Amino acid sequence: MDKDRYHHGDLANALIAAALAAVERDGVADLSLRSLAERLGVSRAAPYRHFPDRDALLAAVAARGFEALCEGYETALATPGNGVQALRAATRFYMDFASGRPGLHGLMFHTDFLTRTPPPAVLIPPANRAYDLLMRLVSATIPDADDRARKARTITVWSTTFGFVALRAAGRFKPFMRDPLEDAEIEAAILDAVAPLGAASAASPVLEGVARGLGFLKAEALETGLQFRTDRRFDVDGAA
Amino acid sequence: MDKDRYHHGDLANALIAAALAAVERDGVADLSLRSLAERLGVSRAAPYRHFPDRDALLAAVAARGFEALCEGYETALATPGNGVQALRAATRFYMDFASGRPGLHGLMFHTDFLTRTPPPAVLIPPANRAYDLLMRLVSATIPDADDRARKARTITVWSTTFGFVALRAAGRFKPFMRDPLEDAEIEAAILDAVAPLGAASAASPVLEGVARGLGFLKAEALETGLQFRTDRRFDVDGAA
DNA sequence: TGGCAAATGTAAGCGGCGACAACATGGGGG
DNA sequence: CCCCCATGTTGTCGCCGCTTACATTTGCCA
Numbered sequence: 376m377d378k379d380r381y382h383h384g385d386l387a388n389a390l391i392a393a394a395l396a397a398v399e400r401d402g403v404a405d406l407s408l409r410s411l412a413e414r415l416g417v418s419r420a421a422p423y424r425h426f427p428d429r430d431a432l433l434a435a436v437a438a439r440g441f442e443a444l445c446e447g448y449e450t451a452l453a454t455p456g457n458g459v460q461a462l463r464a465a466t467r468f469y470m471d472f473a474s475g476r477p478g479l480h481g482l483m484f485h486t487d488f489l490t491r492t493p494p495p496a497v498l499i500p501p502a503n504r505a506y507d508l509l510m511r512l513v514s515a516t517i518p519d520a521d522d523r524a525r526k527a528r529t530i531t532v533w534s535t536t537f538g539f540v541a542l543r544a545a546g547r548f549k550p551f552m553r554d555p556l557e558d559a560e561i562e563a564a565i566l567d568a569v570a571p572l573g574a575a576s577a578a579s580p581v582l583e584g585v586a587r588g589l590g591f592l593k594a595e596a597l598e599t600g601l602q603f604r605t606d607r608r609f610d611v612d613g614a615a
Numbered sequence: 616m617d618k619d620r621y622h623h624g625d626l627a628n629a630l631i632a633a634a635l636a637a638v639e640r641d642g643v644a645d646l647s648l649r650s651l652a653e654r655l656g657v658s659r660a661a662p663y664r665h666f667p668d669r670d671a672l673l674a675a676v677a678a679r680g681f682e683a684l685c686e687g688y689e690t691a692l693a694t695p696g697n698g699v700q701a702l703r704a705a706t707r708f709y710m711d712f713a714s715g716r717p718g719l720h721g722l723m724f725h726t727d728f729l730t731r732t733p734p735p736a737v738l739i740p741p742a743n744r745a746y747d748l749l750m751r752l753v754s755a756t757i758p759d760a761d762d763r764a765r766k767a768r769t770i771t772v773w774s775t776t777f778g779f780v781a782l783r784a785a786g787r788f789k790p791f792m793r794d795p796l797e798d799a800e801i802e803a804a805i806l807d808a809v810a811p812l813g814a815a816s817a818a819s820p821v822l823e824g825v826a827r828g829l830g831f832l833k834a835e836a837l838e839t840g841l842q843f844r845t846d847r848r849f850d851v852d853g854a855a
Numbered sequence: 856t857g858g859c860a861a862a863t864g865t866a867a868g869c870g871g872c873g874a875c876a877a878c879a880t881g882g883g884g885g
Numbered sequence: 886c887c888c889c890c891a892t893g894t895t896g897t898c899g900c901c902g903c904t905t906a907c908a909t910t911t912g913c914c915a
Contacts, residue, residue: 381910382909418865420903423904424863485727490784494790506791535775541777542777548770550739556767564770565774626892626893647872648874649871659894664893668874669873
């Protein structure tokens with residue numbers, strides 16, 4: 376019988392898989408290395424042969440999550456057409472990812488240990504790659520923007536999508552609304568805030584108008600976007 | 616000497632204050648009721664006379680946070696002018712609040728126990744009030760929108776601002792960018808995504824166009840907004 | 856092929872924590 | 886004035902992260 380072997384065989388990966396399942400089932404706070412070890416039929420100290428501490432295991436799980444996220448972003452990037460459909464596909468994928476694996480997504484973004492400086496080393500490459508892919512996706516929708524505008528827009532898009540899935544996962548929307556919106560309705564609003572249809576391809580005059588304004592996505596609005604915004608601030612917002 | 620009294624006097628509030636300070640200093644994960652009790656010169660079990668468990672104390676601290684947030688929103692709501700300046704002021708306040716008290720903000724939004732159903736009872740009234748105030752702030756910037764559009768826009772605004780402060784607090788932006796944007800630059804982009812200048816008061820034709828389109832804010836864009844979006848999806852987005 | 860060193864797993868224990876139970880204290884209302 | 890009960894204390898249990906000392910297996914090299 377394999378289970379009676381002294382050596383497990385692939386305890387590191389088994390731990391990651393078991394941790395992912397446990398996090399998905401009970402949340403990250405209730406995860407213990409002892410219970411994981413017991414579940415895998417291994418002694419309490421065995422996990423420490425593969426991960427220096429609990430946070431290192433969680434970081435490894437989160438790294439897998441970022442890799443999965445990158446995969447989704449890459450397939451989205453291959454979406455034909457102008458960049459808008461690609462960004463919408465990526466955003467959809469991200470929303471599905473976060474709602475389909477809430478534990479993993481929470482581990483990737485909510486967790487305290489991620490905020491420590493510096494972040495765990497295993498996390499940096501896949502997280503960097505996810506950011507790069509997102510920036511490419513966003514940049515394709517604002518072809519004429521300069522680098523700073525691309526960064527600002529990427530951060531805005533990232534903030535909106537992440538904020539939405541985080542708040543939804545936390546169940547923040549329904550309790551506060553009588554007659555709450557349908558999930559699909561909210562998702563559509565988020566999608567349109569992130570990558571409005573018609574932004575890079577004029578579909579109709581109305582849509583074109585929407586696209587023109589929405590988040591300074593179109594070239595003419597963008598070209599001097601940051602400048603006029605900065606200038607304006609002293610005139611209008613400075614009074615606030 | 617007061618400190619030698621058998622009864623503390625106001626242990627409940629002292630615990631909340633000490634917990635807030637400890638969370639702000641070391642993060643929520645490292646907070647223990649024992650250390651709090653010791654710091655207050657009280658036995659380890661004393662806190663349990665005032666809070667049934669650790670989460671209840673944390674919820675009480677979070678409730679204070681939501682009350683502070685409501686205060687800021689209320690003063691923002693009194694900002695003169697059209698609603699845009701008020702929403703911008705509120706958003707500024709929220710960003711300052713989150714960066715000035717990152718521990719408290721994290722407790723209010725990141726914490727696992729908040730996702731449980733139902734949320735702690737002490738949290739519901741102030742959290743509801745914060746949501747209502749935000750919805751009023753947002754609605755003032757889209758005077759012609761109907762109820763569903765207000766809700767959708769509120770959620771979008773909330774997602775964007777929350778996502779931004781959460782990701783910034785987690786230090787997510789700087790590691791991924793060479794030549795990162797200044798904080799003020801990013802904040803300006805977020806502010807413009809949430810409450811663009813000129814949205815409710817036409818300052819210039821260009822700005823008016825921006826305002827018209829931004830997130831189906833104006834009535835004419837909204838009326839058939841959800842329909843055409845759903846229809847479109849099968850045509851354009853469905854290809855993804 | 857034989858043996859040895861590194862990799863891997865085990866057993867036991869330390870200190871800290873959340874939570875409960877039984878007991879002690881003292882301040883305010885009858 | 887006194888006693889009741891909110892408040893605080895001591896003792897205890899179980900779980901956890903992590904470390905140390907020891908046992909077994911694997912794979913590599915002479």
